[in-house]
Amino acid sequence: MGHSGTPPSLLHPTLRLSSGAMEGLVPVLCALLMSAEFAGGKKEPGVNLSCYQCFKAASQALCTPTVCDPSDRVCVSNTVVLLRKSKATLSLSKRCAPRCPNTNMNYEWTLGPRILGRIIRRCCSGNLCNRAPTIQQGPWALGRGFLLAAGLLWVLL
Numbered sequence: 001m002g003h004s005g006t007p008p009s010l011l012h013p014t015l016r017l018s019s020g021a022m023e024g025l026v027p028v029l030c031a032l033l034m035s036a037e038f039a040g041g042k043k044e045p046g047v048n049l050s051c052y053q054c055f056k057a058a059s060q061a062l063c064t065p066t067v068c069d070p071s072d073r074v075c076v077s078n079t080v081v082l083l084r085k086s087k088a089t090l091s092l093s094k095r096c097a098p099r100c101p102n103t104n105m106n107y108e109w110t111l112g113p114r115i116l117g118r119i120i121r122r123c124c125s126g127n128l129c130n131r132a133p134t135i136q137q138g139p140w141a142l143g144r145g146f147l148l149a150a151g152l153l154w155v156l157l
Contacts, residue, residue: 050127051075052094060092060132068096075130076101079120082111094130097123 048070054063068075080091100123107119124130 051096057092071098072096074125077122077130081118083116
């Protein structure tokens with residue numbers, strides 16, 4: 001007994017929860033932690049969208065994965081291919097964005113004799129979805145149409 005006649009267990013009470021109450025507390029604590037994380041706007045993998053990021057890069061290897069801001073909802077990829085005579089030049093720009101700047105587009109033009117250009121804009125909403133195109137979609141697949149057009153242009157000129 002303590003100095004006031006109260007049992008020691010009542011002087012310093014501890015909270016005892018049944019195992020069922022503890023199991024019910026786990027989802028509540030997880031929800032609180034996750035909402036605090038989102039409210040703080042932390043940039044952690046798995047929480048925010050991740051996209052490849054680069055500006056006017058000559059290859060996908062120069063584009064690095066980055067965790068986007070909480071307000072970003074999509075990944076954007078712009079590919080510019082220039083075909084000058086028989087040489088193709090590739091320029092990649094990739095980034096995070098709050099929304100798609102435009103619909104996906106595919107635009108071709110002629111800059112002059114034997115110079116063709118193409119811009120491809122893609123917008124997607126999955127983690128690292130703006131990675132390099134597959135072999136069938138790569139710059140040479142993009143330039144296939146250019147090579148055919150350039151060959152025809154070469155013959156005509």
